[in-house]
Amino acid sequence: MKLSKNNIEMVAFAALFLSALYLWTLPMQSAKLPFGDVDASSHFVIGDLMVQSNKAVLELPYHVTFRYYGQNNNYPSYLWYPPQYWTLTAMLQVFGGERILPVFFGIAILSLAFVITSFIFIRELFGFWTAWLSSLLLMFSTRDYMTYLWGQWPQLLSFGLTPLILYCYYKYTISLKNHKLLQTPTNHSYIYFASIFLAGQFFFHPQGMVASAGAIIISTMLFTVKHKKLFFNLKHTAAAILLFFAITSVFAPFNVGEFWHELLSGDGSPAGQNNLGKLFKWYHIQKDEGLPDFYFTYSKTHGSFNESLFSWWTLPFLLLGIFFVIYLRKDEHIVMLSWLIALYFLTRMGAFGMGSRDIRMFAFEAHVFYPLIALGAISLSGLFGKHKQYAKYAIIALFLILALSVNGKSAYSTMKGMQYSISRINPYQYEAAEWIGKNLEVKDNVYDVGTLGYNYYGGKIKWMSTLSQRHFIMEDRWKNITNYIMFDYTDSILLRDQSQVNAMQELEKNFANFTLVYNRNNIKVYKIGASN
Amino acid sequence: MEHQIKSLEANKGKLAVLAAAAAMSYFFLGLSAARAIIGISIFWILPAYILMSSLNLKDEEKLALSFFAGIVIIPSLVYWLAFVLPFRASIYVVTGSLLAVGVYLTLRRKKEEDAKTQQN
Numbered sequence: 001m002k003l004s005k006n007n008i009e010m011v012a013f014a015a016l017f018l019s020a021l022y023l024w025t026l027p028m029q030s031a032k033l034p035f036g037d038v039d040a041s042s043h044f045v046i047g048d049l050m051v052q053s054n055k056a057v058l059e060l061p062y063h064v065t066f067r068y069y070g071q072n073n074n075y076p077s078y079l080w081y082p083p084q085y086w087t088l089t090a091m092l093q094v095f096g097g098e099r100i101l102p103v104f105f106g107i108a109i110l111s112l113a114f115v116i117t118s119f120i121f122i123r124e125l126f127g128f129w130t131a132w133l134s135s136l137l138l139m140f141s142t143r144d145y146m147t148y149l150w151g152q153w154p155q156l157l158s159f160g161l162t163p164l165i166l167y168c169y170y171k172y173t174i175s176l177k178n179h180k181l182l183q184t185p186t187n188h189s190y191i192y193f194a195s196i197f198l199a200g201q202f203f204f205h206p207q208g209m210v211a212s213a214g215a216i217i218i219s220t221m222l223f224t225v226k227h228k229k230l231f232f233n234l235k236h237t238a239a240a241i242l243l244f245f246a247i248t249s250v251f252a253p254f255n256v257g258e259f260w261h262e263l264l265s266g267d268g269s270p271a272g273q274n275n276l277g278k279l280f281k282w283y284h285i286q287k288d289e290g291l292p293d294f295y296f297t298y299s300k301t302h303g304s305f306n307e308s309l310f311s312w313w314t315l316p317f318l319l320l321g322i323f324f325v326i327y328l329r330k331d332e333h334i335v336m337l338s339w340l341i342a343l344y345f346l347t348r349m350g351a352f353g354m355g356s357r358d359i360r361m362f363a364f365e366a367h368v369f370y371p372l373i374a375l376g377a378i379s380l381s382g383l384f385g386k387h388k389q390y391a392k393y394a395i396i397a398l399f400l401i402l403a404l405s406v407n408g409k410s411a412y413s414t415m416k417g418m419q420y421s422i423s424r425i426n427p428y429q430y431e432a433a434e435w436i437g438k439n440l441e442v443k444d445n446v447y448d449v450g451t452l453g454y455n456y457y458g459g460k461i462k463w464m465s466t467l468s469q470r471h472f473i474m475e476d477r478w479k480n481i482t483n484y485i486m487f488d489y490t491d492s493i494l495l496r497d498q499s500q501v502n503a504m505q506e507l508e509k510n511f512a513n514f515t516l517v518y519n520r521n522n523i524k525v526y527k528i529g530a531s532n
Numbered sequence: 533m534e535h536q537i538k539s540l541e542a543n544k545g546k547l548a549v550l551a552a553a554a555a556m557s558y559f560f561l562g563l564s565a566a567r568a569i570i571g572i573s574i575f576w577i578l579p580a581y582i583l584m585s586s587l588n589l590k591d592e593e594k595l596a597l598s599f600f601a602g603i604v605i606i607p608s609l610v611y612w613l614a615f616v617l618p619f620r621a622s623i624y625v626v627t628g629s630l631l632a633v634g635v636y637l638t639l640r641r642k643k644e645e646d647a648k649t650q651q652n
Contacts, residue, residue: 007545010592014549018556029560056614087607094620095571096564105557105565106572110603120596157603164600189587193597200604251608 009128013119016132020115020139024108024148026415032101034467035424037459040151041466042067044103046079047089049469051099056083058254062443063471066478067462074257082252084203085154111148113160114367115139121163122371124170125332126378129392133399134374137314140407141366142294142301142414149418158201158208159364162339165201165212166219168194170335173223176231177331188236195240199247206259211364214346219338226334278351284359295362302369304410313402314373321376336371343368374399422452425463428490428521433467435518436486436525443532445471445481446525450488450504460491483529485511489522546595575627576602582634586641606630 003011027035034044045064049057059077060068071080079086088110089103096102115135123131138144147156172190179186201209224230248256278284283296294300302318303311322340325333343365349358377399384391418424425433429451436446446468453461458474465472473482487508492500511526518525550573557565580598589597606626613622 006592010545010549014552018553021553022556022560025561025565032561050614050619054618054620056611056619058615083611084604084607087611088603090619091571091575091607091610091623092568094623095575096568098564101561102564102568102571105561105568109572113600116596117600120593161600164596187588189589193601196601196604200600203604203608247604247608251612 009123009132012128012132013135016119016135016139017112017115020112020135021108023139023411023415024112024145025105026412027149027418028101028104028108030419031424033425033427033430034100034104034463035149035418035421036151036463037149037423038151038462040153040459041462043085043151043153044089045466045469046083046086047091047093047103048099048466050087050090051093052469056087058083061469063465063469066471066474072255072258073261075254078254081154082203082255084200084251085157107153108148111144111153111156111160112139113157114144114163117160117163117167118367118371121167121170122374124167125336126371126375129396130371130374130378133377133396133403134371136400137370137373137403137407138366140403140411141370142305142407142410143363143366145411145415146294147363149414154204155207155363158205159211159367160208161197161201161204162208162212162215162364163367165194165197166215166335166339168197169216169219170332172236173220173231174331176233177227180229180231186233186236188233191236191240192243195243196247199244199251202244202248202256202259203252207360207363211342211346211361214342215335215339218341218345219335222334222338223331226329226331276351278348284348291359295359302366302407304406305414306410308406310402310406313406314369317373317376318369319376320380321372321374324375324379325372336368336375339368340372422491422494423459425460425467426490426494428523429460429464429488430467431521432486432488432518432523432525433464435520436464436468436470436484439517440468440470440484441531442470444483445473445478445532446484446486447473447479447482448486448488449507450486450490450492450500452491481532483527483531484517485514485526485528486518487524487526493522575623576606579606579627579630579634582631582638585634585638 034040036043042064045061046057049061058079060079065077068080070076072078089106092103092106093099096105115138118138119131119135121131122134144156168190172186172188172194175184175187175190178184198209198212201212220230220232275284283298294305297307298315299307299311302314325337325340329337343361346361347358347365349361377395378392381388381392381395440446446464448458448461448464451458451460451464453459453474461472461474465474473479487504489501489504492498492504508524511528514526514528516524517527550569554566554569557569577595577599580602581594584594584598584601587594609626609630610619610622613626616622617625
């Protein structure tokens, strides 16, 4: 059987994607219970409820109102985000026939969207090897796999759609250009696909939509300057805009108003510091409780957590890649450059008084940097004259070795380390949560003593609430409605923290006169008040 | 029949990748992961892929676009239909309807092409 070049490339990409899937599902391969910090359980809870109740959920369930009531300004008791991502997770539960694993497996696939879309886009711009190497590096992207481990999954998927939107935009613009210059027919299906994917970004996380729109606007401006012609078709553009508004209004009618209200009134992005200094440095560290320090360290973010000298290996290639796109300025370079410029401005909007959360836009930094790194590396082979082809394969081999031994090794140990992390729900907690879900009333309120919680909104306690579909109290102001108290010794025992166990036992003595309704695997639940 | 065999021939690479993904998922994560892969292929990708068959796009491009269009459009339809029908039923109704429309469009296009060929 003779394989075409196209088929070989597809097999090579399939192998890469399956390796990425293996890596990203490592946390699930030993322990098949949920992971993820504060946001994770929020992205699980609604889909889970849809499957349990076998119907669509629009109004916030009782236990979720304590966290999200009012976040949807126009409809305070309705879902705070569009329902599409959560419907996907619900469908995954149905496909897999299990509650946890198929959802997390599907989330891994959806979170890896950027590896696929980047491959499609970069292959179109710069050919197979640049795309393949770039996607290889992307599967080890610290920013992205950490976002995945934290549980900000819709955001990952949303930013993952940007390369595909830029691909559609590029294909459409080139077809318009060829139509004007060579009278070839236009392929306007691409602009409608771009519209559908932009609507998808709106559904999953509007920040991704802003990133795509920014890159498209800058790209159009640069194309116009370069060709001294505006490649634009009013009829297609109007139809695409109409399609976008139709999809978002019809399928997310209770959220679309909220988005435009926030955007136009500025409610969602409080005024930032007018710090012009940000314009002159790449990483401008601001205090943001949601972001750790590594977020602003190149070697950790784009190299390895061990910060060896090799953690900087991508930087020279990145600078070279940027140099090539500025120097060559062909159409494909212009789109790439526009994406980089969009990243620059969107991560610095605060300098223009447009929001204080601009640093969150660094989320798509790797998506722009890694194709440039791969481009910089591959373009180097051009310097070797007639030995260009050998040089290219030598560079590819070197790239592969560095990517695997530095970035890959760091990603592997982080993913593997997540398998038995104390930050995850353990089997005893899961069992207790299921019991609570079956035996407590919908409006009962549980106070949890002992389950580890991180941040101000305990990630694991929120998972207990989600898995039981009952309210676990997480703020002092709700303490007075408590009617169940849970003593969870499992985390302290796993951490061998005897002093914590002793302190909890002392506290538990105060509830000796109440009814013990659950007592298994070092988790106890007492009923201390009547149901509401 | 000949058309179906040709179509299977053309798609065997994709089916092999799908089989590899399902086998790998089963091996590392178990049956529910393999079922998820098959579910994604049938309920998210296939309806959009068949609907796109009449568009002037490359095959692998169609496959990628159908996955991403599928994850935008299909949950939107399933969610709203699930206010009227049970959630599980709405998944089957949406997929079935889209597949039916897709097959109808494909057959109509084929018929038109055949008519054109005969005219020539």
